[in-house]
Amino acid sequence: MPDQRKHRGPHPEDVQLFAETEVLSLQLACNDLSWLLSRGYASASSVKLVGDRYKLAARQRLAVSRCACSDSDRELRLSRRVSPAETKGKPIWLDGYNVLTSIEAALGGGAILHARDGCFRDMASSMAAIARSRKHCRRSECWGKYTQICRWASGLGS
Helix, strand or coil, X not given: CCCCCCCCCCCXXXXXXXXXXXXXXXXXXXXXXXXXXXXXXXXXXXHHHHHHHCCCCHHHHHXXXXXXXCHHHHHHHHHHCCCHHHXXXXXXXXXXXXXXXXXXXXHCCCXXXXXXXXXEEECCCCCCCCCCCHHHHHHHHHHHHHHHHHCCCCXXXX
């Protein structure tokens, strides 16, 4: 039966798919996929190869593909990182939709992934609409507090 949730909380299978017993396999799969990507192999076929090797479910394969990247992509992303202190008092443009969906996923107990490039990514579907609810107010409040801590000149862009 397809997942019919209308929020970005945990997927019904996440407890099993991302259990402590699965972490080592997921990390090894991420390392192998990153190795293949670093050598120029196509992403889709590499995800299939690695997923088959580690017997990963579709959702685990998606998580591994979101966490893996080539060595050159990792270095490029790391070189572009800035700390909140470096942005203090400066305007900053962010994809507000993605920021709010990630906050909503975290507040709802959804899986948050620590990717190889140091970023945190959620497993939420990008097709879902942002719902107005108490959770909407809570995630907006979390984002507002973070922007105050960073002292950015402006908040969200789109």
